[in-house]
Amino acid sequence: MIQAAIIGGGGFTAGELIRILLHHPGVNLNYVLSESQVGKLLSDTHQDLIGETGITFTDEYSPEVDVTFLCKGHGKSKQFIDKHTIPESTTIIDLSRDFRLKDGNPYIYGLPELNREVIKNNNRIANPGCFATAIQLALLPLAQARALHSDVHLQGITGATGAGQAKLDTTHFSWRNNNISVYKPFKHQHLTEVYQTIQQCQDEYRSELCFIPMRGDFTRGILISGYVKTDLSEGELLNLYHEQYAHEPFTHVTEHNIHLKQVVNTNKCLIHVEKHGDKAFIISAIDNLLKGASGQAVQNMNIHFGLEEHTGLHLKPMAY
Numbered sequence: 001m002i003q004a005a006i007i008g009g010g011g012f013t014a015g016e017l018i019r020i021l022l023h024h025p026g027v028n029l030n031y032v033l034s035e036s037q038v039g040k041l042l043s044d045t046h047q048d049l050i051g052e053t054g055i056t057f058t059d060e061y062s063p064e065v066d067v068t069f070l071c072k073g074h075g076k077s078k079q080f081i082d083k084h085t086i087p088e089s090t091t092i093i094d095l096s097r098d099f100r101l102k103d104g105n106p107y108i109y110g111l112p113e114l115n116r117e118v119i120k121n122n123n124r125i126a127n128p129g130c131f132a133t134a135i136q137l138a139l140l141p142l143a144q145a146r147a148l149h150s151d152v153h154l155q156g157i158t159g160a161t162g163a164g165q166a167k168l169d170t171t172h173f174s175w176r177n178n179n180i181s182v183y184k185p186f187k188h189q190h191l192t193e194v195y196q197t198i199q200q201c202q203d204e205y206r207s208e209l210c211f212i213p214m215r216g217d218f219t220r221g222i223l224i225s226g227y228v229k230t231d232l233s234e235g236e237l238l239n240l241y242h243e244q245y246a247h248e249p250f251t252h253v254t255e256h257n258i259h260l261k262q263v264v265n266t267n268k269c270l271i272h273v274e275k276h277g278d279k280a281f282i283i284s285a286i287d288n289l290l291k292g293a294s295g296q297a298v299q300n301m302n303i304h305f306g307l308e309e310h311t312g313l314h315l316k317p318m319a320y
Contacts, residue, residue: 002027002305003065007080008072009034009057012161013095015046016294017069022053024298024312026305035059067091067301074098091123091304093297099126100193110300111136112309113244113251114197119303127300130292131156131213132190134224136197137251137269138284141244143201147230151207154226157214162222162288181215188213221260222288227279234275241273249309250291250299258285267295267313290315 004021006014009032021029032042037057043049045057061084068090070077077096086092092107099107107126108118111133119125128136135154142148160176191209198205232240241253251269258270263285272283286292295313302309 002067002301003030004028004067004069004301005030005062005065006032006069006071007061008070008076009042010037010045011071011073012289013293014071016289017071017095017297018042018046018049018053020294020298020312022049026302026307026311029055030065031055031058031060031062033058033061063087063090065090067093067305069297070094070096072096089123091125091301093125093127093300095127095293095297097129097189097193099124100128100132101196109193109197110296111197112296112299112303113137113140113248114200116303119300120306123304125300125304127293127297129190129193130162130222130286130288131158131188131211131224132193132197133292133296134222134269134284134286135190135194135209135211135226137286138224138226138271138282139194139198139228140201141240142228142230142280143198143205144244145240146202146204147232147240148198148202148205148207148228150229152209152226152228154209154211154224155214156211156222156224157216158222158288159216159218159220161220162215162292176215176217179215179217183213183215185212186210218260220287220289221264222286222292223258223260224284225282227276227281229278230275230280231278232275232280234273237273237275237280241271245271250313258283260285262317263287263291264317265290266315266317267291267299268317 021027034057038059074096077094077098107124108122110125110127245251250267253271258272267290269286274281
């Protein structure tokens with residue numbers, strides 16, 4: 001049984017992670033650390049857990065676990081690691097952006113569809129960002145085939161949980177409901193991860209990723225649509241995508257148009273590809289809290305510890 005701990009347990013991603021690990025057949029959730037919630041029952045903060053656990057939040061760190069999930073805010077994971085002595089033998093899966101970029105740190109980038117073998121053999125794993133996951137899986141087959149030769153134009157829309165639990169003007173119900181807005185055009189922080197992955201596959205790529213992120217008036221999910229010039233025919237594109245993801249447990253290519261309700265509450269990424277004139281048009285969809293965060297973190301844990309990747313992740317979409 002894998003002994004697990006969660007550091008930073010009060011937010012949306014931590015809540016999803018708690019739900020998964022409590023029901024994971026190969027994991028014992030030892031403790032959940034949260035300085036802001038200390039002493040409270042997990043179910044006081046994550047109220048759907050009433051009747052499922054009697055665990056209370058703690059503010060005391062213990063290194064005596066096999067895997068530690070860091071669910072603290074961006075910039076705070078590094079602070080936590082600098083402050084505490086975590087044994088080299090303990091696997092760390094960080095859900096912040098603190099270690100996603102290769103800058104001499106020992107963390108490997110935890111996108112299973114690209115780095116599965118590396119994830120198996122390293123116990124410092126940086127979990128990808130949510131927008132980054134959806135974009136990378138949309139472009140990975142083209143990058144792996146070294147078939148990206150021009151600017152990529154992308155638009156993405158995300159649910160309110162993508163902004164975290166902090167009470168902001170743009171997450172207030174009366175503002176978000178029946179509303180939509182653009183934010184961080186061309187400069188979203190996840191683009192650096194996407195560039196890194198593309199250049200891992202196709203190191204000569206120097207064109208632009210033109211990304212327009214949007215806030216949606218729904219709770220969870222990400223839908224990405226994008227296009228790029230290509231000489232490949234539609235048949236060649238479909239073959240490329242089907243071959244890339246034929247044996248992936250969570251990423252699936254469909255010849256039908258896709259929508260968010262197919263992926264919400266699952267660890268799936270669905271991808272649809274078409275050819276329009278000289279452009280490949282690609283759509284991808286994920287749940288930002290699962291395949292974009294906690295579900296992918298558990299997928300990485302399963303890979304690293306030699307478990308079947310679906311273990312604990314048999315989640316059902318909210319179809320209606």
